[in-house]
Structure formats: C-alpha cells, structure tokens
Amino acid sequence: MSQKVLLHAKEIDIILNRLACQLIENHKDFKETCLIGLQPRGIQLTHRLAEILKLETEIDFLEVGKLDLTFYRDDFRRSDKTLTANTTEIDFIVENKNVVFIDDVLYTGRSIRAALTAIQSYGRPKSIELLTLIDRRFSRHLPIQATYKGRKVDAIDDEKVKVHWKEIHDEDAVYLVKN
Numbered sequence: 045m046s047q048k049v050l051l052h053a054k055e056i057d058i059i060l061n062r063l064a065c066q067l068i069e070n071h072k073d074f075k076e077t078c079l080i081g082l083q084p085r086g087i088q089l090t091h092r093l094a095e096i097l098k099l100e101t102e103i104d105f106l107e108v109g110k111l112d113l114t115f116y117r118d119d120f121r122r123s124d125k126t127l128t129a130n131t132t133e134i135d136f137i138v139e140n141k142n143v144v145f146i147d148d149v150l151y152t153g154r155s156i157r158a159a160l161t162a163i164q165s166y167g168r169p170k171s172i173e174l175l176t177l178i179d180r181r182f183s184r185h186l187p188i189q190a191t192y193k194g195r196k197v198d199a200i201d202d203e204k205v206k207v208h209w210k211e212i213h214d215e216d217a218v219y220l221v222k223n
C-alpha cells in the first residue's frame with residue numbers, strides 16, 4: 045500500500061475558511077438555512093465549518109443536524125454483513141429551509157442520492173445544496189455535483205481518498221491511498 049498527501053493541515057484550514065465564506069455569501073444570517081452532516085464521514089467537517097461560522101463571524105444562530113443514510117443506500121440489501129445504522133439528529137424543521145448537505149468526499153454520488161431520499165422523511169426543503177471537502181472528479185455514477193467544493197481530485201478506482209481530522213486521527217490531512 046502506498047499513500048501520498050493531497051492536503052496538509054494548513055491547506056485544509058484555508059479551504060475550510062473559504063468554504064465558510066462561500067456559505068456566508070449565499071446564506072447571509074442562516075435564519076432560513078440549516079447544515080446537515082451526512083453520517084458518518086461528513087460529521088467532523090460539519091462541526092469544523094459550524095465552529096468557523098460561529099467563532100469568526102457575527103452568526104449567532106445556526107441549525108446543525110446529522111443524517112444517516114444506511115437504509116436509504118441502493119446497495120444496502122447487497123451487504124452480507126449486519127448493517128448498523130448511525131444516528132440521525134434533526135431537531136429543527138427542514139420544511140421550506142435551505143438545506144446544505146455536508147460530506148467529506150464526493151465520489152459516485154450514490155450517498156447523496158440516498159441523502160436526497162432520506163431527507164424527505166423530515167419535510168420538503170426549499171432548496172438543497174451540497175458541500176464537499178474533496179470532489180473526486182470523473183467518478184460519478186449519477187448526475188450529482190457539489191455546490192461548494194474544497195479541492196478537486198483526480199483519482200482512479202483502486203485509489204481511495206482518506207480524510208483525517210485532528211479530533212479523531214490527531215492530524216488534519218487528506219491522503220490518496222493506493223492498494
């Protein structure tokens with residue numbers, strides 16, 4: 045196995061700040077907007093962006109939730125393992141809100157398709173956008189694109205993009221891993 049660093053901590057920091065600024069530009073005071081992290085890997089990115097939005101701006105109101113996709117995935121019946129769902133926590137109304145889905149890596153688009161189905165159980169948002177730290181270009185199986193992209197990466201199918209967060213892995217870094 046070999047791995048190469050795609051992003052160091054400093055670059056991730058710059059990207060997170062840029063993504064937060066883009067969100068502010070489009071969503072102003074966030075009164076009509078909520079951030080929803082996709083389980084499991086979008087959660088840390090969601091926390092980090094929410095932290096930047098709260099600490100470094102005047103925003104004092106931010107609705108942040110988590111959405112689990114396990115049983116909405118189109119391949120969940122194919123799994124021979126027992127699936128364990130993560131939690132969904134959406135303790136606010138999504139009806140007529142601008143929802144921003146947040147995930148770390150956009151790859152085939154199938155997770156986002158599942159998220160679009162899952163969110164329907166909570167109401168009918170006014171709009172849904174997608175923010176991703178890494179956009180794996182040319183890998184999509186579905187016509188899905190991110191609204192906000194941290195970094196575009198060209199990776200082939202036997203490569204994997206791994207995102208490390210300091211709260212979990214003791215470092216902020218993004219790696220391209222080849223088996």
Ligand SMILES: O=c1cc[nH]c(=O)[nH]1
Pocket residue numbers: 085149151180203204205206207
């Ligand atoms: O490369 C990939 C693809 C999907 N999810 C990841 O975390 N990495």
